[in-house]
Amino acid sequence: MRLKFVPPLMPTLVDKPPESDGWIHEVKFDGYRSQIVRDADGVRIFTRRGLDWTSKYRDLAKAAAELEVESAIIDGEIIVLNDAGLSDFGELRKAITRRQQDLYFVAFDLLHLNGHDLRDMPLEDRREILEALIPEGGRIQFSQALPGDAKAIFHLVDQAGLEGMVSKRKDSKYRSGNSTAWLKTKAYSIDEYQLLGVEREPGKPAFALMAERGTGRYVGTAFITLNREMRERLWERVQQHAGAAPKGMKRPATQWVKPGMIGRVKHLRGEEDLRHASLQDFREE
Structure with a gap:
């Protein structure tokens, strides 16, 4: 059979x-x-x-x-x-x-x-x-x-x-x-990714768009769950480093940033792209 x-x-x-x-x-x-x-x-x-x-x-x-x-x-x-x-x-x-x-x-x-x-x-x-x-x-x-x-x-x-x-x-x-x-x-992992931009719309949670370091491959979004002071500091840095949208990405509510900002992201382990992800911290390279 x-x-x-x-x-x-x-x-x-x-x-x-x-x-x-x-x-x-x-x-x-x-x-x-x-x-x-x-x-x-x-x-x-x-x-x-x-x-x-x-x-x-x-x-x-x-x-x-x-x-x-x-x-x-x-x-x-x-x-x-x-x-x-x-x-x-x-x-x-x-x-x-x-x-x-x-x-x-x-x-x-x-x-x-x-x-x-x-x-x-x-x-x-x-x-x-x-x-x-x-x-x-x-x-x-x-x-x-x-x-x-x-x-x-x-x-x-x-x-x-x-x-x-x-x-x-x-x-x-x-x-x-x-x-x-x-x-x-x-289980969750915490890893560093390149910050591409921040998306903010009134009445919706803000999130960060992230890419793989080195390759620049877009891997998804991470909720911005930082405290108020850190959120304000992030937004200030994003505006200071404003850049153009990566090729092929159209998201009208996003403030894009120039390469050089790194985000620490907590995310589900073992996934190719980000899932259940949140931004824990950020720094400039």
Whole structure:
């Protein structure tokens, strides 16, 4: 029987992890959500949106072909580790094209096995079967649940510089699409960006437009949550350093600034562009 890609279950972002007993907690890996499909026709590896990327993941496909199963659909994340042993999204693209041997597939759910659809089974049972399938020390690894209570786990995840954690109801069935049976809690980072300008409209919160330092790539906006004195000082500097809009950017309510102003921004970790971001401080280069 030829198996088809199953659209993934997508976790809901929350501010803090659930603290009751009915949940397991795992590390939120910073990589590409992917799905391994193995059947009589061989192995295929799909992206989150169902694109067949098997040719990009040759080594992982080979590892999946060695699992002792007839057929399976495994949900997981493709990652690459940095020198500190943490998943590193920035290195992932390079590894896909140049360093196949550095890619890992971290498996966290099993949707189908040897002709049986497992999606109606409780998560705990699906994971137990999955863990037994995966040999230790290979390219495909099992995502272990973290021991301890949610608060303590999140503190450790944050301190370790990880992207965050995912909490899953132990008894939940697997349903494609957005779900509250899985919750993700993300940690925050503080980084420096180039300030492009400030947008202020009456009756609306003010925010800063930020770009990557060095490349000048626009990465999004950060709310200006500074105290009154700092806000006034920022506005004064922005007017002193007024500049032209970057090429292709049209935002009528923005006061643009010349290059040279740097903002410290608190934002969700592990995102390519700024999300849930706020300006903490600023300085001139």
